[in-house]
Amino acid sequence: MLFIFTDLDGTLLNQNDYRYDDALPILGVLENKNIPVIPVTSKTKAEVESLCNKIGLNSPFITENGSGIFIPKGDFRFDTTQALTTDLYKYISLGLDYHNARGILGEISQKLKTDLVGFGDLSPEDIVNLTGLSLNEAILAKKRDFTEPFLTPKHINADLLQNIAKEYQTTIVVGDRFSHLISEKAGKGNAVKWLLNHYHNREEKIATIGLGNSPNDISLLENVDIPIIIPNPDGVHKGLQNKNWQVAPHSGSKGWSQIITEIILGHKI
Known part of the structure; x- marks a missing residue:
């Protein structure tokens, strides 16, 4: 097979x-x-x-x-x-479930004293402009079940971000434009x-x-x-x-x- x-x-x-x-x-x-x-x-x-x-x-x-x-x-x-x-x-x-992912991203933002901008903070039109997706595709991208993508903060040390995420049994999948907050079990x-x-x-x-x-x-x-x-x-x-x-x-x-x-x-x- x-x-x-x-x-x-x-x-x-x-x-x-x-x-x-x-x-x-x-x-x-x-x-x-x-x-x-x-x-x-x-x-x-x-x-x-x-x-x-x-x-x-x-x-x-x-x-x-x-x-x-x-x-x-x-x-x-x-x-x-x-x-x-x-x-x-x-x-x-x-x-995680999406509600918890959003909450954890907010807590990490507070610890870092910076705003981490997640998909939940963006309109479908914002996502179109950032990704090149169509409007319908952007709407589907916001229908999240488990994780929260956020704009990769260029001014934040990646190791620091990862260490704080670990405190919540989560990890950060770092991308060039977007990073993703996911469960460490995922x-x-x-x-x-x-x-x-x-x-x-x-x-x-x-x-x-x-x-x-x-x-x-x-x-x-x-x-x-x-x-x-x-x-x-x-x-x-x-x-x-x-x-x-x-x-x-x-x-x-x-x-x-x-x-x-x-x-x-x-x-x-």
């Missing part, structure tokens, strides 16, 4: 325009071969559902930096006895491990591929058999340059498509 775990922004989706057209042909091949493509992303459930509906993904998905694991109700490959239930999914929470790698550990058929040999483009994806890539770096348009992220991992030949969905095609079909596009 082969599982493909993939980041979205800058990986399956292009970094600048969020398009995925180049990946559609190989995604169709993977569907025909019953190879699940499992998004592992900082995006919300609402965002991932919207994307999956557009491109036809029917697999589990992992949201908000490994804080939520959503398994479609008709997917019986995984042990979901510990899971909670919604109309469409069984789900596992490895994170993380992309922990969510991947949860899914693999709860796969029903323990006797079946499992192989895993992981794809990502930034340091936020390191824990994902460390927990798969074949880790693959998708370069950004200007090259491999500096935070991944010391990793001895395979690098796709192109950025975004074109690189994603070509490297997966080479692995799955054994030839180049």
